[in-house]
Amino acid sequence: xxxxxxxxxxxxxxxxxxxxxxxxxxxxxxxxxxxxxxxxxxxxxxxxxxxxxxxxxxxxxxxxxxxx
Numbered sequence: 001x002x003x004x005x006x007x008x009x010x011x012x013x014x015x016x017x018x019x020x021x022x023x024x025x026x027x028x029x030x031x032x033x034x035x036x037x038x039x040x041x042x043x044x045x046x047x048x049x050x051x052x053x054x055x056x057x058x059x060x061x062x063x064x065x066x067x068x
Contacts, residue, residue, distance in 0.1 A: 001045065004030075005038040009064070012048055018061035 007028060012019060019027075025035045039062055042048045052060025 001041050002038050004028075004034075005041050008035065008038045009042055009047060012062060012064040015064070018051065018063035020059070020061050024062065 008024060011024060011027060021032055021035055021039065024030075024039070025032045028035065039048065039050075043050060043062075047065055048062055049065045050060060050062055
């Protein structure tokens with residue numbers, strides 16, 4: 001996983017609600033492209049999930065994926 005991915009995972013795990021990419025970037029004080037790199041790596045590992053209607057959905061959110 002990319003460096004810093006654990007910080008993103010910790011933030012999503014602690015959040016009461018799913019967060020948008022912009023929310024995560026703002027909280028961590030990172031750029032959106034940096035955050036997206038970490039999010040996609042975590043998604044590929046099956047640790048988080050994305051919810052949205054399209055790739056450009058402004059309401060799309062990321063959430064921690066609860067393991068069974």
